[in-house]
Amino acid sequence: MNYQLRKQLILQTVEEKGSVEVKDLAELLQTSEITVRRDLATLSEQGLLYRTHGGAMKMSLVQAPTSFANKSTSRMAEKDYICQLASQLIQEGDVLFLDCGSTVSRLCQFIKHKHIKVITNSLPIVYELMGTEVSVNLIGGELDAERQAIHGTIALEHIARYQANKAFLGIDGISLARGLSAASEKEASIATTLAQHAQQVILLCDASKLEKEAYLQFASFDMLDVLITDASADKDLLVKYEQKGLKIIC
Known part of the structure; x- marks a missing residue:
């Protein structure tokens, strides 16, 4: 055929x-x-x-626009590699924050069988985890149709009610000069609030985002505990990131 x-x-x-x-x-x-x-x-x-x-x-x-679908399949092998490494950090019974990043959404395939709780503002993650062993808590607030995610003041208040073992975040850019940067204030505010209410903050970031600076600088390296990236990342650069206090998994 x-x-x-x-x-x-x-x-x-x-x-x-x-x-x-x-x-x-x-x-x-x-x-x-x-x-x-x-x-x-x-x-x-x-x-x-x-x-x-x-x-x-x-x-x-x-209701995912073509742009999100394309973004989620871009560098799919690298993202899956990163998420497979990330899944090894997750224990049975964990409570996780997952943001709406396209890399973070790829984590779902590796955690469906785990008895854990996931708190997320991402609609694709909710649909991916429905009917699995994972208990899902969808953050409430205003729907961002372009990002297929929930944002806004109510969303931040929702997050603040919970405490997670780990927060898995995506990012638009990270650099030695400017720290963490995002494409919008609403995404930056969600990431910051998730980090504030998690015991451990883990950044899932393929090598194309390293030393990239996006629209809004919103946090320093201090917000993060762990960076998981793919094998193509520059090793000398990762050493400099370690010197900033990050644990690197690659």
Whole structure:
């Protein structure tokens, strides 16, 4: 069966069922799971469906704009590597803060089987963890449709009611000169509040974000405990980050 026919059947099945697993698509299409995963990655990059770890979901269920879908699949291998390392820090019974970063959302696939609690402002994370062993607490407040996340004063008040063992944060940029930076004030305020109410703050950041400066500088290295990045990160730079007090996992 050629790609165009597989594409038509995949999109039709996702539209009818809402979500579908790779193994079910492989059986339907009479092809390998590897081929199905490759097709799903292509369709996700085109914004035609939302890629999950075990399959795919139609876009209307998550209301994720194409830009978010593309961002979540950009540097996917590096993000999955980072999140696999991050999952090893999570213990049964932990309470976690997860922000709305595209890298953090990739952590879901590695924690679905754990008996933990997740507090998040990310709608894609909520949908990814529904029906799993994870207990999910969705932060309340104002919906940011572009980011598919909850922000605002009520969201900050919600976070302040809880205490987490660990906060996993994404970032738009981190540099020796300016510390942590974000694309907007609302994302910066969420990250800061999550950090204030967590025992340990862990930054998930692929190498492309290192020594990158975004719109708003909002915190120093002191806000963080651990940086997890991928193997392509400059080793000399990571030594300098360690000298700032960060534990590096790479």
